[in-house]
Amino acid sequence: MKLLITGANRGLGLALTIEAVKRGHTVFAGIRNPEKQMDQLAQLRSLFPNQVSLLSLDVAEEATCQAALEKLEAENITLDVIINNAGVLDERSKTIEEIDIAKVEQTFNINLFGPMRVIKHFLPLLSKGSNSTIINISSEAGSFQNAYGGDYPYALSKAALNMFSQQLRKYLADDQVSVFAVHPGWIKTDMGGEKAPGTPEDSARGIMDIIEKKQKITGTSSFINTQGEPMPF
Numbered sequence: 001m002k003l004l005i006t007g008a009n010r011g012l013g014l015a016l017t018i019e020a021v022k023r024g025h026t027v028f029a030g031i032r033n034p035e036k037q038m039d040q041l042a043q044l045r046s047l048f049p050n051q052v053s054l055l056s057l058d059v060a061e062e063a064t065c066q067a068a069l070e071k072l073e074a075e076n077i078t079l080d081v082i083i084n085n086a087g088v089l090d091e092r093s094k095t096i097e098e099i100d101i102a103k104v105e106q107t108f109n110i111n112l113f114g115p116m117r118v119i120k121h122f123l124p125l126l127s128k129g130s131n132s133t134i135i136n137i138s139s140e141a142g143s144f145q146n147a148y149g150g151d152y153p154y155a156l157s158k159a160a161l162n163m164f165s166q167q168l169r170k171y172l173a174d175d176q177v178s179v180f181a182v183h184p185g186w187i188k189t190d191m192g193g194e195k196a197p198g199t200p201e202d203s204a205r206g207i208m209d210i211i212e213k214k215q216k217i218t219g220t221s222s223f224i225n226t227q228g229e230p231m232p233f
Helices: 011-022 040-047 062-074 101-111 113-125 152-171 200-211
Strands: 002-006 026-031 052-056 081-084 133-137 178-183 223-225
Touching (some): 002 011, 002 113, 011 200, 040 052, 081 113, 101 152, 113 152, 133 152, 178 200
Parallel strands (some): 002 026, 026 052, 178 223
């Protein structure tokens, strides 16, 4: 399979790239500044030159999405999987009285509008059929049932991303494209922190099992965890 993964240079995005390559797939690793990301991704690319391609892609910028699309189109690339992983977590400790609305807008620009831009531009490259999948990395923070008084920018953006995922699922139903918003769990990344009980590698394995249809999906919800179990909207 050929996968486009955004935010592929670290954390869960990097773990997903490594896991996909281990399983024999080809990855187009979308990152903001490929020339500055020369550590693990570059090493991975040197080890698997035919499986990893670095793609300059800033999900917050329409122009870079268009340029990345044109690059793949020029090479006659089609995709089987799109994973919208790039995201930010900001203003964590701020109350609603203290919150900087500009930060909320910035978070939405990346966490919601970013996936929307990616799907807008790259959907024409996605193969139709039951083997095609869109994964939007979401969070339990976006659950209405589990709402709490904090993390306003992040939680609100992920709740909206869940809705976008459900809309995409309906829109692409006739094409048999699977669409999921996946809660990856609390994992040790720059965003999750060192106290997190899980690892990005564990989450990546679960997500790849979902993509490869090795993991049974329980129920009909588009919002699930890495074990394929439904998450409460």
